[in-house]
Every structure is written in structure tokens, then in C-alpha cells.
Amino acid sequence: MIVPSIDIMDGQAVQLIGGREKVIDAGDPRPIAERFAPVGEIAVIDLDAALGRGSNAEIIEELCRIAQCRVGGGIRDEETAVRWLDMGARKIILGTAASADLLSKLPRERVIAALDARNDRVVVEGWTKETTARVEDRIEELKRFVGGFLVTFVEREGRMGGLPADRVEEVVRRAAGCRMTVAGGVRGATDVEMADRAGADVQVGMSLYTGAMGLAEGFCAPLRSDRADGLWPTVVVDEHGAALGLVYSNLESVRAAIEERRGVYWSRSRGRLWRKGEESGNTQRLLRMDADCDRDALRFTVRQEGSGFCHTGTRSCFGEATGLVQxxxxxxxxxxxxxxxxxxxxxxxxxxxxxxxxxxxxxxxxxxxxxxxxxxxxxxxxxxxxxxxxxxxxxxxxxxxxxxxxxxxxxxxxxxxxxxxxx
CATH class of the missing domain: 1.10.287.1080 (MazG-like)
Incomplete structure (x- = not known):
């Protein structure tokens, strides 16, 4: 699936080419995090901390309250790693400092080792120093200490030339047992689909910021349907995880849901968008979207307003709420x-x-x-x-x-x- 990225320099969201040349200054990262939040985890990288010339910690701490964040950049010791985990980072990303000694002191499932590769060789210290180590060797060395890897193809970073399919498949194979995320050169939805089929998530920056790929297109890229109409069954749940009802979605409705941050679906009977509550007033605030393991169904987590979801007036299509919600x-x-x-x-x-x-x-x-x-x-x-x-x-x-x-x-x-x- 897609992992949108927010790279921060001097308090602003930016995009670099090859880790060096700044080509986009996207401004305040907070509204960007709000926009990205519904599609799942986002990657937040402190470029100043990574380069050893400052910190954007206060802003990133705010972002951790807005969205589910993977935090990276400048995490070089146990104290800093634990501090970010305590501050609400879902996961932390360690690059140059990702040693067996340090990683063994951290909760494995919450740690991602970042391996930046230029022409298959690992580069460190903000991509400024090339080593003789191969990415595959580092994966083998570290995989028993981490829950996942982030492999960035540095020579492609920011250039939108497309992900190298053969390299993606190889690093996924080597990381067996650890979730792989790849980055560098993502051109569009076809890259996300290819990587997902190979078993990897895709961290995306430049193509989202330039508009080459929409957020909805990236999220929906791995999805498939066995229905003649191509729709995706969508289970709608409330903020507590209780099922409210079953609806259907397509790319157009997902795009509208993300843009409007509300429950928007596809009406099979009317053949058009259905904005929940448009007539009844029982609107929904979209909190999160998830795809199931087979990529043929969705779950929308919403905050239900008004009397409820069902046309009969009950909170859900399965009856009234119970327990603490009631x-x-x-x-x-x-x-x-x-x-x-x-x-x-x-x-x-x-x-x-x-x-x-x-x-x-x-x-x-x-x-x-x-x-x-x-x-x-x-x-x-x-x-x-x-x-x-x-x-x-x-x-x-x-x-x-x-x-x-x-x-x-x-x-x-x-x-x-x-x-x-x-x-």
C-alpha cells in the first residue's frame, strides 16, 4: 500500500532530488498530514536532524497527534529512539545508526531500518557517503532485529523514473519475515500496484506533491474486484470499530471521500456518488480507510453524526448500539x-x-x-x-x-x- 511522505527542512515540507537539490517547498506540514491521514501511516522525515544541522522535533510531535506517523531522521541513539516512541510515533526509522547493538534494545515490531542505496551500494550520513556494503547483505544482517525495512533507490529519488521491479522483488525476498517499504522514483499508480503484488509498501513523495499521482489513485492502485461493475465492497465502522453497514466504492468515490474527508460512496441504484447524510443530515467524518488482505474490499472508519447510519433510524444496519457507545x-x-x-x-x-x-x-x-x-x-x-x-x-x-x-x-x-x- 501507499505510505505518503513528509520531508521537513527548516520547518517546511520539501521535496529533494537525489537527496540534495530542493525543488519543492510545500509549506506548513500540518495540513499536509491532515490530508494524508485517512490512507494510513505516513512517513515523517526530519531532514535537518538527518544532516546534523537542526531539529524539527516540535512540529513532528504535533504531526504524531494528527496522523499515524513513522518518524525518521537523526535517530542515532537509544534515548532519541525511545523518546519518539513515547511521544506517539507508530514506528521509528533508523538509518546510519541501525546497528545490531542499538536495535536489540528497541521493540522489534516498532523499528524500521532504512537502507539507502545508490547503484546497489549502501550510502549513509544523509546520502553523502558511499560504503562498500550491498543492500542485500545489510538486510540479512539486521532482519532479526527489526519489523521492517525502508529501501530507497537514491539514484532514482525525486526523478519519477519508476521503481525497478527486479530490485523490488529481490529486496522483498531477502527481507522475508519483515515488511518491506520501497522508495525512490515512484512515477504513478502502476509502481504502487507492482510493489504491492511483490509484497512491498511504497513510500511516496514527489509524485504526490507534483500531482503526477493523486492520493486516491495511489491508495486504490493495488485494489481489484471480481464484480462485473468493478466496485469494492466497503464495510463502514465507527470510531470504536463497530460495524455500521455495507456499501460500495470505486475510484471516483474514494477520491471524493479523501478530498471532502467525509463518507462518500457509490450508489448502485442511482449510478452516482452518494454522500452519506446529504439528505438526512446524518453525515460522516472520514477518519481512516483500509484495504483488506486480499485487496478486494475496503473498510471506512468514520465518526457518525445524527441519529445513525441506517435508513430505519438506528445507529447501524445491524441494530442499535450497545455497551459503552450506547x-x-x-x-x-x-x-x-x-x-x-x-x-x-x-x-x-x-x-x-x-x-x-x-x-x-x-x-x-x-x-x-x-x-x-x-x-x-x-x-x-x-x-x-x-x-x-x-x-x-x-x-x-x-x-x-x-x-x-x-x-x-x-x-x-x-x-x-x-x-x-x-x-
């Missing part, structure tokens, strides 16, 4: 308009009561003995905690996102109780 909906409905005698409304109007009940239920949970008792008291804790959180303007989605962010951290807190907390 609880959040009920609390929000009481916040907007509560019936007489509503306990939620009473809690929202009486912060002291809400605080007392939350503390009380936490204590009762800790006194439980059986699984059933624990489930009942934990349900009370969740109810009061979510009510307090919603009252303060946050959401279940934000809470889940924070838990996911914390799970990415490598450094563990001691977790000791605050002084006087148990009093």
Missing part, C-alpha cells in the same frame, strides 16, 4: 434534553454528588469478591466516570485515543499513589 449516547441525550426525574441530569447539575458517587463506587469495587460483584461495581464506576468526562467536554473516542497513545509508550511510569490519595 451509554455515551444516553448520557449525551440527557445532557441535551433530560426527562423529568432523570438521574443523569441530577448528577450533571450537582458536581458534588457526582464526585461523591464516583469515589464511593471505586471503593465498593475494591471490596468485591466474586466476578459478578466486580462486574456490577465496575459498571457503576464506568457510568459515573463517563458522565463526569462528558460533562467536562470530552468523549469516549478521545478516551480510547488516549489509551491507544499510552500503549505506544516504551518508558513505563512507576504508577505510585499520590501522597494522601488513599486518605
Amino acid at each position: 451509554l455515551e449516547q444516553r448520557i449525551r441525550s440527557r445532557l441535551a434534553s433530560a426527562p423529568a426525574g432523570s438521574y443523569v441530569r441530577r448528577l450533571l447539575d450537582d458536581p458534588a454528588l457526582l464526585r461523591t458517587k464516583l469515589i464511593e463506587e471505586c471503593g465498593e469495587l475494591m471490596q468485591t469478591v466474586t466476578p459478578d460483584e466486580a462486574a456490577q461495581e465496575a459498571a457503576d464506576v464506568v457510568f459515573f466516570a463517563l458522565t463526569a468526562a462528558i460533562q467536562r467536554g470530552t468523549s469516549l473516542e478521545a478516551i480510547e485515543a488516549e489509551l491507544d497513545r499510552r500503549a505506544l509508550g516504551v518508558t513505563r511510569r512507576r504508577g505510585d499513589a499520590k501522597p494522601g490519595a488513599g486518605a
Whole structure:
């Protein structure tokens, strides 16, 4: 699949030819990250840090909150690597410093070794120094320490001459067991399709920034369909992963969905684009798109607005929401308009009561003995905690996102109780 790239120099997104000549200054990288975010992980490279002449760390930290980022450039020691993992980088990319000694101290599945090759020889130090090492040899040396590789064909970088198919197939074969990403010379969607068939992702910069390839074209390049109409079945899920319904997509609808950041699909009955909520008002904010393992189906993750997805008025085509999602909906409905005698409304109007009940239920949970008792008291804790959180303007989605962010951290807190907390 496609991995859009944001290369940062002096705080701006840029594109270089051959790693040297700047030919595009794309400006603020933040809106670019927003645009790229729906298609999955993006690569963010700090060129100043890679060249040892500065840092764009503050901007990149912001980008890690906007999109799922692979961060590279200037990561040369364990401390820097761990800091980026703690700050929310999905993966880190190590180049010159990718030694067995350093890599063995890092979580393998979160590390990508970058191997930059000019005419099949590894180049280091920002592509300024050529070595005698072959890319294949370095792959063999490092593959038991990393989860993936990024191989850049430097002599093709920025020139859009096309990926070398034979070289892509060879590095994928050598990296067996590690996910391969290739870069350098991507011309268009045919390169993405070829690499995907070979088993590699494609990191893309120049062709996206020049408009030679659209983001939708790159994302859809590996997709196929066994349907006569060529459509791709698309499972729509909410931000919690619960299925809302089944629709269909094609390149035109995917392009519109990316450009508008909303749920846009293809209507089989009308033979045209269907913008969800255009008539009902139940719109969708597009969060992410994923292709399945066979590349013949899609999943759209959306934030559903209004009464729900289904034309019958329910949240999904499979019925109403359950569990925490249903609880959040009920609390929000009481916040907007509560019936007489509503306990939620009473809690929202009486912060002291809400605080007392939350503390009380936490204590009762800790006194439980059986699984059933624990489930009942934990349900009370969740109810009061979510009510307090919603009252303060946050959401279940934000809470889940924070838990996911914390799970990415490598450094563990001691977790000791605050002084006087148990009093």
C-alpha cells in the first residue's frame, strides 16, 4: 500500500532530488498530514536532524497527534529512539545508526531500518557517503532485529523514473519475515500496484506533491474486484470499530471521500456518488480507510453524526448500539434534553454528588469478591466516570485515543499513589 511522505527542512515540507537539490517547498506540514491521514501511516522525515544541522522535533510531535506517523531522521541513539516512541510515533526509522547493538534494545515490531542505496551500494550520513556494503547483505544482517525495512533507490529519488521491479522483488525476498517499504522514483499508480503484488509498501513523495499521482489513485492502485461493475465492497465502522453497514466504492468515490474527508460512496441504484447524510443530515467524518488482505474490499472508519447510519433510524444496519457507545449516547441525550426525574441530569447539575458517587463506587469495587460483584461495581464506576468526562467536554473516542497513545509508550511510569490519595 501507499505510505505518503513528509520531508521537513527548516520547518517546511520539501521535496529533494537525489537527496540534495530542493525543488519543492510545500509549506506548513500540518495540513499536509491532515490530508494524508485517512490512507494510513505516513512517513515523517526530519531532514535537518538527518544532516546534523537542526531539529524539527516540535512540529513532528504535533504531526504524531494528527496522523499515524513513522518518524525518521537523526535517530542515532537509544534515548532519541525511545523518546519518539513515547511521544506517539507508530514506528521509528533508523538509518546510519541501525546497528545490531542499538536495535536489540528497541521493540522489534516498532523499528524500521532504512537502507539507502545508490547503484546497489549502501550510502549513509544523509546520502553523502558511499560504503562498500550491498543492500542485500545489510538486510540479512539486521532482519532479526527489526519489523521492517525502508529501501530507497537514491539514484532514482525525486526523478519519477519508476521503481525497478527486479530490485523490488529481490529486496522483498531477502527481507522475508519483515515488511518491506520501497522508495525512490515512484512515477504513478502502476509502481504502487507492482510493489504491492511483490509484497512491498511504497513510500511516496514527489509524485504526490507534483500531482503526477493523486492520493486516491495511489491508495486504490493495488485494489481489484471480481464484480462485473468493478466496485469494492466497503464495510463502514465507527470510531470504536463497530460495524455500521455495507456499501460500495470505486475510484471516483474514494477520491471524493479523501478530498471532502467525509463518507462518500457509490450508489448502485442511482449510478452516482452518494454522500452519506446529504439528505438526512446524518453525515460522516472520514477518519481512516483500509484495504483488506486480499485487496478486494475496503473498510471506512468514520465518526457518525445524527441519529445513525441506517435508513430505519438506528445507529447501524445491524441494530442499535450497545455497551459503552450506547451509554455515551444516553448520557449525551440527557445532557441535551433530560426527562423529568432523570438521574443523569441530577448528577450533571450537582458536581458534588457526582464526585461523591464516583469515589464511593471505586471503593465498593475494591471490596468485591466474586466476578459478578466486580462486574456490577465496575459498571457503576464506568457510568459515573463517563458522565463526569462528558460533562467536562470530552468523549469516549478521545478516551480510547488516549489509551491507544499510552500503549505506544516504551518508558513505563512507576504508577505510585499520590501522597494522601488513599486518605
